[in-house]
Amino acid sequence: MDSIIFDLDGTIWDPIDTVLGAWNSILTREEMNELTREELAATMGMQMDEVGMTLFPALNKERREQLIHECWSLETSFLAKRGGALYENVENVLAELSQKYKLYIVSNCQDGYIEVFYEYHKLEKYFLDFENPGRTSLSKGENINLVIERNSLSKPVYVGDTEGDLKAAKFAGIPFIYAKYGFGYASEYDEAVESFDELLRVFKA
Structure with missing residues (x-):
């Protein structure tokens, strides 16, 4: 094992509380029903089309895409000012892991989202590269492969919290570590952790 590729949300x-504030401010302006935390959390890890169909099925495709773009744009602004809630001991764990492994992020998010995460929480120094469909229009599995190829990785693993993350890791042909504390569910995995700092146990084993 030479590297760890992380999902971001969950x-x-x-980031849900900050993102929810951004989305609901737009929905209120548009005289639409506000979202709950649970509704928004259920879309974490989805790409734009899936998010639109899940949250706004009554709207036509063009209107869904327009609304999602507006919400994503405002959420990036909100996150730049407020950040999200890091899981416990994230920086300590990243600092220790980065001494032995190369670290990366691949997330299903819009362009600028990972950069805002880096900037607000001052964590960019631990990661060597990142990718997302906002820049490439590719699936998560394809973006994982892009990072693997771009950085000449030979034995990476992927850490994520959803079935979509599992499928992306399978697509890329790499092991999957399931973050059980996150937003989703994964039907199978190579390892599972109950907290972020438990990754130290997995990668020391």
Whole structure:
């Protein structure tokens, strides 16, 4: 094992409260029903089309895409000012892992989202590269492969919290570590952790 590729939402941080404030401010303006934390959390890890269909099935495709773009744009602004909630001991764990492994992020998010995460929480120094569909228009599995190829990784693993993360890791042909404390569910995995700092146990084993 030479490297660790992380999902972001539900794996490294919980941005829901900040993101919910951004989305609901737009929905209120549009005289639409506000979302609950649970509704928004259920879309974590989805790409734009899936998010739109899940949250706004009554809208046509063009209107869904327009609304999602507006919400994503405002959430990036909100996160730049307020950040999200890092899981316990994230920086300490990243600092220790980065001494032995190369660290990366691949997330299903819009362009600029990971950069805001880096900037607010001052964590960019631990990661060597990142990718997302906002920049590439590729699936998560394809973006994982892109990071693997771009950085000449030979034995990476992927850490995530959803079935989609599992499928992406399988697509890339790499082991999957399931973050059980996150937002989703994974039907199978190579390892599972109950907290972020438990990754130290997995990677020391």
